[in-house]
Amino acid sequence: AQKITQTQPGMFVQEKEAVTLDCTYDTSDPSYGLFWYKQPSSGEMIFLIYQGSYDQQNATEGRYSLNFQKARKSANLVISASQLGDSAMYFCAMREVMEYGNKLVFGAGTILRVKS
Amino acid sequence: DTEVTQTPKHLVMGMTNKKSLKCEQHMGHRAMYWYKQKAKKPPELMFVYSYEKLSINESVPSRFSPECPNSSLLNLHLHALQPEDSALYLCASSPAWGGEKLFFGSGTQLSVL
Numbered sequence: 001a002q003k004i005t006q007t008q009p010g011m012f013v014q015e016k017e018a019v020t021l022d023c024t025y026d027t028s029d030p031s032y033g034l035f036w037y038k039q040p041s042s043g044e045m046i047f048l049i050y051q052g053s054y055d056q057q058n059a060t061e062g063r064y065s066l067n068f069q070k071a072r073k074s075a076n077l078v079i080s081a082s083q084l085g086d087s088a089m090y091f092c093a094m095r096e097v098m099e100y101g102n103k104l105v106f107g108a109g110t111i112l113r114v115k116s
Numbered sequence: 117d118t119e120v121t122q123t124p125k126h127l128v129m130g131m132t133n134k135k136s137l138k139c140e141q142h143m144g145h146r147a148m149y150w151y152k153q154k155a156k157k158p159p160e161l162m163f164v165y166s167y168e169k170l171s172i173n174e175s176v177p178s179r180f181s182p183e184c185p186n187s188s189l190l191n192l193h194l195h196a197l198q199p200e201d202s203a204l205y206l207c208a209s210s211p212a213w214g215g216e217k218l219f220f221g222s223g224t225q226l227s228v229l
Contacts, residue, residue: 043222043223106158
């Protein structure tokens with residue numbers, strides 16, 4: 001079974017600085033997908049970025065980039081120029097292939113606090 | 117319209133009550149999901165509907181009963197819940213099952229007394 005590990009329960013970052021949120025994964029499937037979601041205190045899960053296992057380049061979406069190191073099985077999220085609105089819980093997730101379809105498996109999450 | 121709308125936002129119920137959670141999307145998505153999330157924990161999948169048919173039930177107790185009346189609506193009927201069922205219940209949708217970019221609603225915060 002697939003496994004997602006986020007080792008940082010909480011992180012602080014100064015406004016306007018960059019921050020890296022760690023995510024490692026374990027899978028025996030050659031084809032997989034990795035996702036990052038943001039969950040503010042309002043509760044909604046917001047999709048941020050996706051990386052496919054066969055993608056040659058690291059994914060980027062605005063201020064978000066995914067540092068994908070396949071050999072190390074890591075998929076760290078980099079947020080550049082942090083803003084106060086980035087304060088939230090961040091989940092790394094992986095597509096798990098099941099007998100009759102796929103489902104997302106989430107890591108434990110990292111709480112990010114941006115300081116002014 | 118790129119929203120998944122959940123009602124109610126908050127719900128308090130007793131252990132003998134019957135209540136329902138509602139989820140609606142108008143994006144034409146054909147897969148809809150229920151997740152349960154305890155405080156400071158990741159979401160856990162409960163049910164998946166694909167083309168209005170139940171595709172996954174993650175061994176959820178029968179006191180939770182999902183229903184998908186049409187492709188835009190997803191309900192979760194609750195009966196005889198326990199205090200440990202108190203959690204945030206999130207609905208999500210995707211264009212198709214296997215399209216793992218999920219669009220989530222804001223959730224229903226449920227408290228069982």
